[in-house]
Amino acid sequence: xxxxxxxxxxxxxxxxxxxxxxxxxxxxxxxxxxxxxxxxxxxxxxxxxxxxxxxxxxxxxxxxxxxxxxxxxxxxxxxxxxxxxxxxxxxxxxxxxxxxxxxxxxxxxxxxxxxxxxxxxxxxxxxxxxxxxxxxxxxxxxxxxxxxxxxxxxxxxxxxxxxxxxxxxxxxxxxxxxxxxxxxxxxxxxxxxxxxxxxxxxxxxxxxxxxxxxxxxxxxxxxxxxxxxxxxxxxxxxxxxxxxxxxxxxxxxxxxxxxxxxxxxxxxxxxxxxxxxxxxxxxxxxxxxxxxxxxxxxxxxxxxxxxxxxxxxxxxxxxxxxxxxxxxxxxxxxxxxxxxxxxxxxxxxxxxxxxxxxxxxxxxxxxxxxxxxxxxxxxxxxxxxxxxxxxxxxxxxxxxxxxxxxxxxxxxxxxxxxxxxxxxxxxxxxxxxxxxxxxxxxxxxxxxxxxxxxxxxxxxxxxxxxxxxxxxxxxxxxxxxxxxxxxxxxxxxxxxxxxxxxxxxxxxxxxxxxxxxxxxxxxxxxxxxxxxxxxxxxxxxxxxxxxxxxxxxxxxxxxxxxxxxxxxxxxxxxxxxxxxxxxxxxxxxxxxxxxxxxxxxxxxxxxxxxxxxxxxxxxxxxxxxxxxxxxx
Amino acid sequence: xxxxxxxxxxxxxxxxxxxxxxxxxxxxxxxxxxxxxxxxxxxxxxxxxxxxxxxxxxxxxxxxxxxxxxxxxxxxxxxxxxxxxxxxxxxxxxxxxxxxxxxxxxxxxxxxxxxxxxxxxxxxxxxxxxxxxxxxxxxxxxxxxxxxxxxxxxxxxxxxxxxxxxxxxxxxxxxxxxxxxxxxxxxxxxxxxxxxxxxxxxxxxxxxxxxxxxxxxxxxxxxxxxxxxxxxxxxxxxxxxxxxx
Numbered sequence: 001x002x003x004x005x006x007x008x009x010x011x012x013x014x015x016x017x018x019x020x021x022x023x024x025x026x027x028x029x030x031x032x033x034x035x036x037x038x039x040x041x042x043x044x045x046x047x048x049x050x051x052x053x054x055x056x057x058x059x060x061x062x063x064x065x066x067x068x069x070x071x072x073x074x075x076x077x078x079x080x081x082x083x084x085x086x087x088x089x090x091x092x093x094x095x096x097x098x099x100x101x102x103x104x105x106x107x108x109x110x111x112x113x114x115x116x117x118x119x120x121x122x123x124x125x126x127x128x129x130x131x132x133x134x135x136x137x138x139x140x141x142x143x144x145x146x147x148x149x150x151x152x153x154x155x156x157x158x159x160x161x162x163x164x165x166x167x168x169x170x171x172x173x174x175x176x177x178x179x180x181x182x183x184x185x186x187x188x189x190x191x192x193x194x195x196x197x198x199x200x201x202x203x204x205x206x207x208x209x210x211x212x213x214x215x216x217x218x219x220x221x222x223x224x225x226x227x228x229x230x231x232x233x234x235x236x237x238x239x240x241x242x243x244x245x246x247x248x249x250x251x252x253x254x255x256x257x258x259x260x261x262x263x264x265x266x267x268x269x270x271x272x273x274x275x276x277x278x279x280x281x282x283x284x285x286x287x288x289x290x291x292x293x294x295x296x297x298x299x300x301x302x303x304x305x306x307x308x309x310x311x312x313x314x315x316x317x318x319x320x321x322x323x324x325x326x327x328x329x330x331x332x333x334x335x336x337x338x339x340x341x342x343x344x345x346x347x348x349x350x351x352x353x354x355x356x357x358x359x360x361x362x363x364x365x366x367x368x369x370x371x372x373x374x375x376x377x378x379x380x381x382x383x384x385x386x387x388x389x390x391x392x393x394x395x396x397x398x399x400x401x402x403x404x405x406x407x408x409x410x411x412x413x414x415x416x417x418x419x420x421x422x423x424x425x426x427x428x429x430x431x432x433x434x435x436x437x438x439x440x441x442x443x444x445x446x447x448x449x450x451x452x453x454x455x456x457x458x459x460x461x462x463x464x465x466x467x468x469x470x471x472x473x474x475x476x477x478x479x480x481x482x483x484x485x486x487x488x489x490x491x492x493x494x495x496x497x498x499x500x501x502x503x504x505x506x507x508x509x510x511x512x513x514x515x516x517x518x519x520x521x522x523x524x525x526x527x528x529x530x531x532x533x534x535x536x537x538x539x540x541x542x543x544x545x546x547x548x549x550x551x552x553x554x555x556x557x558x559x560x561x562x563x564x565x566x567x568x569x570x571x572x573x574x575x576x577x578x579x580x581x582x583x584x585x586x587x588x589x590x591x592x593x594x595x596x597x598x599x600x601x602x603x604x605x606x607x608x609x610x611x612x613x614x615x616x617x618x619x620x621x622x623x624x625x626x627x628x629x630x631x632x
Numbered sequence: 633x634x635x636x637x638x639x640x641x642x643x644x645x646x647x648x649x650x651x652x653x654x655x656x657x658x659x660x661x662x663x664x665x666x667x668x669x670x671x672x673x674x675x676x677x678x679x680x681x682x683x684x685x686x687x688x689x690x691x692x693x694x695x696x697x698x699x700x701x702x703x704x705x706x707x708x709x710x711x712x713x714x715x716x717x718x719x720x721x722x723x724x725x726x727x728x729x730x731x732x733x734x735x736x737x738x739x740x741x742x743x744x745x746x747x748x749x750x751x752x753x754x755x756x757x758x759x760x761x762x763x764x765x766x767x768x769x770x771x772x773x774x775x776x777x778x779x780x781x782x783x784x785x786x787x788x789x790x791x792x793x794x795x796x797x798x799x800x801x802x803x804x805x806x807x808x809x810x811x812x813x814x815x816x817x818x819x820x821x822x823x824x825x826x827x828x829x830x831x832x833x834x835x836x837x838x839x840x841x842x843x844x845x846x847x848x849x850x851x852x853x854x855x856x857x858x859x860x861x862x863x864x865x866x867x868x869x870x871x872x873x874x875x876x877x
Binding site: 005300303 | 644645647648649651652655656658659660661662663688689718720721722842
């Protein structure tokens with residue numbers, strides 16, 4: 001197919017940030033298309049700056065293009081100025097690699113990292129010129145697929161997506177490619193049936209959803225050969241997947257504009273609110289040697305002077321000390337996202353941030369030890385104070401603390417605990433630095449599918465607002481503490497989209513038709529659009545979102561499994577309510593959540609001993625001084 | 633040792649900004665593992681200085697930058713090929729030469745630039761008449777927006793020369809548009825402030841729009857002599873002709 005570039009380029013003089021649409025990144029490929037190749041368009045349904053660095057998309061891009069039977073390109077959601085021009089001039093959604101029309105691909109595959117992008121997914125399908133509803137697509141249309149964390153409740157997008165892929169994508173994209181050889185010559189229904197037989201693939205049109213009034217009664221396969229429960233895919237060992245091998249280096253500014261190397265996948269801390277931690281088990285650490293190689297190769301190839309070691313909790317990487325020790329001998333900057341809260345971690349941070357000690361971020365999540373036991377974020381006040389003391393005494397001037405409000409069993413005392421903890425941290429800071437600042441950043445909790453809190457009620461907007469008000473009052477005269485909060489209305493929209501069943505599709509469509517794209521951008525967000533659409537479609541906000549759910553009821557995502565036994569999740573929920581905790585199972589006996597045993601997998605660790613610090617069940621003495629450098 | 637590079641910015645990459653190009657160079661110099669001198673302080677930066685900014689969307693055959701190296705004595709002739717291979721497609725180094733460390737900066741020394749400007753919105757003969765009229769005028773006072781402020785000044789002294797070459801070049805198959813237009817070659821002054829091609833067109837007539845624009849030369853006029861910012865001895869890299877073809 002011919003390139004759309006001659007029709008795209010004349011639009012660029014009239015849009016913001018035209019470099020979003022040109023491709024040409026270092027590491028970008030010009031894949032060859034042909035009859036022997038299944039062509040994939042990998043779409044990140046948000047702006048280029050946010051989508052380009054996405055590692056999941058880059059992994060699949062690299063993997064697919066290595067195959068002789070596949071070709072993969074990328075696309076991002078055009079910003080509204082560009083979309084307007086494209087619609088006016090009849091230019092469809094295009095890839096940035098060879099500027100090919102989206103509808104010319106065999107598969108349009110979306111990365112779903114956040115629920116509020118759902119309206120953008122609809123917009124991209126429509127801009128591609130593909131029928132919006134899966135049921136209306138015919139022989140000439142591409143297959144629309146989706147993967148990523150949000151697919152653990154695929155139902156809200158069930159009407160629009162032909163096939164979802166649950167879990168790690170590395171292996172399954174190959175299996176899908178093989179299943180799609182020559183697919184255009186077969187009836188679409190047969191192709192979808194074949195896809196549904198691949199483990200980890202969910203084809204919603206092969207399932208019936210049954211309702212009784214507001215209640216969902218069942219989501220069941222319509223025919224034999226279709227699995228009643230779709231199990232996620234998990235790659236057993238990251239060492240076999242050193243991707244992305246050629247990280248894309250954008251020509252223009254993007255978020256996370258640095259080399260990213262994934263050091264492990266999965267997390268066993270057992271924080272009950274954390275969907276990512278629950279659905280990505282078990283822990284699979286990359287061998288430290290491979291991390292070193294990927295860092296060295298990546299820096300040499302990209303020319304970046306900064307590397308981020310990514311994971312859900314990088315200080316938990318069992319080879320962290322040796323790794324940081326080695327990296328610090330070079331003059332590149334190292335960043336660790338998601339720091340654990342303890343003095344050891346600050347030690348690592350000070351090792352890697354020798355000069356510019358501006359800000360450091362911790363996530364205690366809860367204001368009191370009681371609520372932190374409920375959510376299983378086992379950080380004592382002493383851990384936090386130790387970390388903050390260490391940080392301010394070593395030259396940091398600004399500490400950011402992340403908290404959640406609206407957690408199950410939360411009382412006003414727990415909320416006020418946030419204020420007193422932040423104030424205490426600020427006063428620790430003042431003893432060391434003039435002008436020490438603590439930023440308390442407060443987000444609203446959303447009970448996410450596939451977590452022990454999936455049965456918990458969503459706190460209503462008014463109640464979240466009241467709690468923010470309590471914190472504002474408590475901190476108004478507190479010098480050195482800045483309070484920031486996430487808009488409770490956006491939290492509610494996130495709850496609606498993450499907890500809904502198949503009937504939510506009509507709501508998402510209404511919001512999109514009313515112009516509601518880019519809902520993560522506050523200037524374009526309006527909760528009223530969501531709630532009024534729910535009313536129009538007979539969906540009750542309390543029933544769908546704000547009520548507590550019972551053990552026996554059918555959850556919209558109940559036919560999707562992250563490997564966690566429903567009994568384990570329910571027991572963990574019951575334990576949460578009474579403040580019973582679980583330990584980090586990487587270093588303590590297995591409590592059989594199902595993620596390893598169910599799939600015959602095991603944790604893979606880079607070092608036989610846990611890293612220092614981290615009191616969560618490792619039984620370690622936190623007063624041990626920090627030592628860095630390779631272990632002897 | 634200070635080395636001055638000449639490079640082109642052609643094709644899709646023209647949609648990146650001046651800042652984007654600066655970052656591309658920083659990464660490319662690191663990838664090429666060249667001993668670039670660094671500034672002191674908490675956040676050491678490579679000692680690179682750019683010339684006049686090229687507006688986003690414009691192509692150029694004549695961009696320059698100066699790079700300070702930690703040490704002397706390496707082969708400058710090989711630099712264009714080495715650095716080009718580390719730069720994105722469309723940014724190609726066409727020449728490099730050692731320049732006087734104490735020489736004035738590019739920004740200060742460049743006095744004018746030659747542009748190929750596609751004037752859209754009027755046929756060739758009309759644009760010709762507008763250009764003649766402008767050149768015949770003793771002053772052209774225009775009001776323009778600069779950094780939020782409205783500035784009124786005479787841009788006539790900044791129009792050094794201007795000639796209509798003919799209709800715009802064919803842009804290749806598939807390009808839609810075009811309203812009638814003309815290709816104008818203009819030398820526009822850089823001091824006290826650069827006159828941008830779009831401002832030049834507005835000075836001709838408010839009805840003219842800017843189509844494709846390409847900078848072809850930057851000039852330094854000193855003591856009545858006009859030369860380009862590279863020393864006469866600087867030879868174009870052999871690969872550059874291929875890249876630009």
